[in-house]
Amino acid sequence: MLGLYIHIPFCVTKCKYCDFNSFKIDLNEKIKYLNYLGEEMKLYKEEIKNREIDSVFVGGGTPSILNENEINILFEKIKENFNIKSNAEITMECNPGTLTLNKLKVMKKSGVNRLSIGLQAVQNHHLKYIGRIHTFEEFEKNYHDAKQMGFDNINIDLMYALPNQSREDWMESLEKVVKLNPTHISAYSLILEENTELFKMYERDEFNLLDENTDIEMYEYTIDYLKSHGYNQYEISNYAKDNFECKHNVLYWKCEEYVGIGASASGYFNGIRYNNICELDNYEKMILEGEKPIEWEEKLSIKDEIEESIFLGLRMNEGIQISDFKEKYNFDFEKEYKNEIEKLSKMELIEIDNNLMKLTQKGREISNSIFVEFIK
16 A cells, blocks of 8 residues: 655644644745645655555645646646555645635546535634635535535544534534535534644633533434434544445555655654754755755654554544454554553443554543553
């Protein structure tokens, strides 16, 4: 398996909760950036010329900020440099307020077969408070336009535990989104990141965070409500109709290889994890010098690979195959983690059945503290 991630770092404006690498849009920068993306792709072309790409994910930032011509240029460059499987999953992130029917037509023609649309909430006052540029009504139009254009695999992003969001608000968001019948829903709890506008607002006591019990109640309600409407939870924050799990994200969680292209993109290739440089000027400078714009890289040790396989694999509801560690790393998982397994099993946070270890629902609610147990 091999994935390809492309980062488009431009946004109309930065959302108040966002700590991803993104820049306020500069119309002249976009086309120049696309050309540099193409040059970076060429730096990987020879290395992977004999391999096929199983999944492509164009993320951001706001990829749908590209105009029709720019979208076409981007996918032409991808096809020029990589062998994309005929049945590859090709996802493009889109934000309402930047999406048009013409852009959707070009995406469809370019081979995009999965959309991920960032909604976050259905109440316009919540959208405004967290810095989204769109209304729920604009999202609905974009969604129906996408269906009209023949997109039958659409994810909708939602966020709970927002400032001043009530349990009833969240229930309404889930209800209205489920009525639209997307194939996939990602539902994340808000995480306040330092250096974001929302974090600064919190420090100024402009809002209170929900207490942990309410957060967990909203999470449990989400699982039950979505399950009752045909959405299976297959990862801590992701729910899908049968056979519509996101192949690209599963690739991450199963520690498969992927090439990351673009400013601040990350990748995992040939046993090396890497992050590209964030600043556009420095990114472009390295590309012009014919260098991969990598800021940080690390050759994973066997210990690193084992630990990543555990905490990424446990994010998925199916869990991890214990025997895989013996076969792949000559590592006796049950012996090395005997104490941790006994402790977590007694606390009913994990369960082991027929060579399979996975988190219980109670364990998923505090997953990060469980992952720490397996890092020595």
